[in-house]
Amino acid sequence: MEKQFEEIALRVAELEARLASGETAASPATYRDLLKEYNKLSPIADVYRAYLAAKREEQEANRIASDLHQDVELRRFAAEEEADKHREAEKLSEELRAFLIPKDGQDERNAVMEIRAGAGGEEAALFARDLYRMYRMYADSHGFTTEVVGNNETELGGYREIIFRVLGDGAFSKLKFESGVHRVQRIPKTETQGRIHTSTVTVAVLPEAEGSDPLTIDPADLRIESMKSSGAGGQHINKTESAVRILHIPTGIVVTSQTQRSQMQNREAALRLLRTKLMGIENEKRERALSEERKSQIGTGDRSEKIRTYNFPQGRVTDHRIGLSLYDLFAFLDGSIDEMVTALTEADMAQKLKTT
Numbered sequence: 001m002e003k004q005f006e007e008i009a010l011r012v013a014e015l016e017a018r019l020a021s022g023e024t025a026a027s028p029a030t031y032r033d034l035l036k037e038y039n040k041l042s043p044i045a046d047v048y049r050a051y052l053a054a055k056r057e058e059q060e061a062n063r064i065a066s067d068l069h070q071d072v073e074l075r076r077f078a079a080e081e082e083a084d085k086h087r088e089a090e091k092l093s094e095e096l097r098a099f100l101i102p103k104d105g106q107d108e109r110n111a112v113m114e115i116r117a118g119a120g121g122e123e124a125a126l127f128a129r130d131l132y133r134m135y136r137m138y139a140d141s142h143g144f145t146t147e148v149v150g151n152n153e154t155e156l157g158g159y160r161e162i163i164f165r166v167l168g169d170g171a172f173s174k175l176k177f178e179s180g181v182h183r184v185q186r187i188p189k190t191e192t193q194g195r196i197h198t199s200t201v202t203v204a205v206l207p208e209a210e211g212s213d214p215l216t217i218d219p220a221d222l223r224i225e226s227m228k229s230s231g232a233g234g235q236h237i238n239k240t241e242s243a244v245r246i247l248h249i250p251t252g253i254v255v256t257s258q259t260q261r262s263q264m265q266n267r268e269a270a271l272r273l274l275r276t277k278l279m280g281i282e283n284e285k286r287e288r289a290l291s292e293e294r295k296s297q298i299g300t301g302d303r304s305e306k307i308r309t310y311n312f313p314q315g316r317v318t319d320h321r322i323g324l325s326l327y328d329l330f331a332f333l334d335g336s337i338d339e340m341v342t343a344l345t346e347a348d349m350a351q352k353l354k355t356t
Contacts, residue, residue, distance in 0.1 A: 005048040005096060012038065012045040044099050051092035058085035101352050106207035106283075107173035111166040112149075112276045113205050115159065118181065120199025123188040125158025127310075128201045130333055131182060132162050135175070137335025144168035149269055150243075150256045156189075163273065165208065172207040177344040179205045180307035187312070196313060200306075207283075209275035215282070217275065223247040226263055244270045253277050322347045 015038040018024050024031050061082035065075050115131050117124035136146050144166050151162040166175060182201045187194055209215065225245045243258035244266040255277065257269035309318045310329060317332050317340070318325040324343050326332060332340070 004100075005044065005051075008041055009045045009048055012041050015041070044096075047092055047095050047099070051089060051096060054085050054089040054092060058082055058089055061085060098349055101349065107176075108169050109172045109210065110168065110208040111172040111175045111205055112163070112208050112273065113166060113175065113178070113203065114161070114163045116161045116202045116204075117159065118200035118202050120184075120197065122154060122156055122158060123184075123197055124199040124201055125154045125160050126156060126189070127182075127184045127199055128159040128162065129157060130184075131201055131203065132159060132164070134333050134335055134337065135166070135178075136164075138174075138337050139166050139168070139171070139335075141335055142168070142174065144171050148259045149273055150258050172205070173345075174341055175205050176207075177341070177348070178203050178307075180305045182308050182310065183306055184310045185312060186310075206276050206280045209272065209279045215275055215279055217248070217271075217278070221249050223249060224267070242266055246270045246274055248274055248278070251278070251281070319344065 015034055019031065019034055019038060024034060061078045064070055064078035065082055067075070070078075113135060115128045115135075117128045120127070139146050145168065147165045147167060149163045149165060152160040154160060166172075180203060182203055183198060184201070185196055185198050188197050188199075223246070225247075227243045227245055242261065242263045243256060244263060245254065245256045246267075247254050253274065255270045255273045257266040257273065260266045260269055307319060307321055309316075309320070310333070311318070312329065314327075315329045316325055316327050317329050319340060322343055324340065326339060328336070
C-alpha cells in the first residue's frame with residue numbers, strides 16, 4: 001500500500017513544479033488539466049505525509065521509552081507519546097485505505113428521485129409531499145437545483161407520485177442511500193380522534209443517464225402519446241396537449257413529463273427519464289451478479305426495504321440500517337439531513353474497507 005502512496009506523493013511534487021513553471025502558465029488547457037489532477041491527488045498525498053510523520057514520531061518515542069538510560073519521567077512521557085502517535089497513525093492508515101476503495105463512477109451525476117405514496121391513503125400522499133419538500137430544501141442548501149418532471153397530486157395537496165431531478169455535481173452521491181421505504185408515525189390531519197397512524201412512502205434514487213452512456217433505445221420499441229397536463233400549473237398547462245407519455249414496449253416501463261411548456265421539451269425530458277430507468281435496470285443486474293459487494297453496501301436500493309421511521313410523538317427519526325436516531329425531527333424535515341447522510345456514507349465506507 002505504501003508504494004502506491006509514495007508514487008502519488010512523487011507525482012504531486014512533480015505537478016507542483018509544473019504548475020509553477022512559466023511554460024505551463026502559457027498554456028491554459030495544460031494548466032487546467034494539471035490543476036485538476038493536482039486537486040484530485042494532493043489530499044491523498046497530504047494524508048500520506050501526515051501518516052509518515054506520525055510513524056516517525058511513534059518510532060522516536062518508542063526509542064526514548066525503551067532507553068533504560070533515560071530519566072524515568074521522560075520515559076513515561078515518551079510511552080504516552082508513542083501510544084498517541086500509534087493511534088494517530090492507525091487513523092491515518094484507515095483514511096489511506098479509504099482512498100483505495102473504487103469510486104462509484106456515477107457518484108458525480110445528477111440524481112432522479114421518485115417518491116410514491118404507499119400504505120396509508122391520503123396521509124401517505126401528504127407525507128410524500130413532506131419528503132419532497134425535505135429533499136428540495138436539502139438540495140437548495142447544497143447549491144443543487146431541483147426540477148419536477150411529473151407529479152400526481154391529490155385534492156388535499158399530497159402526492160400519489162412525484163418525480164424530480166436533482167441537478168449538481170455529486171447530487172447522486174449525497175442522495176443514493178435514500179432509496180427504500182420511509183415510514184411515518186403521526187396523527188393525521190384527517191384523524192378526528194387523535195389516534196396515531198402508520199403510513200409508508202417509497203423513495204427511489206437513480207443516477208441520471210447521460211448521452212455518453214452505452215445505452216441504445218430502438219425507436220420502434222417506443223409508443224409516444226401526447227396528452228393534456230393534469231394538476232396545478234395555470235391556464236397553459238391545462239389547455240394544451242403539451243404533456244408526453246412514453247411506453248417502452250419490451251419492458252413495459254411508462255414515463256411521462258408534463259412540467260415543461262412545450263411538447264418537444266416534455267418529450268426530451270421523458271426520454272431522459274426513460275434512459276435513466278433502463279440504465280437503472282442494467283445497474284441492478286450488475287449488482288446482483290456482484291453479491292458479495294452488494295452485501296457490503298448500506299443502501300441496496302430495494303424499494304421493499306424499510307430503511308427509516310419518522311416518529312412524530314417522540315420527535316425522532318431513526319435509520320434502521322445503521323441504528324442511528326436523531327431527535328430533531330422537524331429540523332430534519334426542513335432539509336437538515338447532513339448528519340444522517342454523512343453517517344450513512346461513513347458506514348458504507350467502513351463496510352467496504354473490510355473487503356479492501
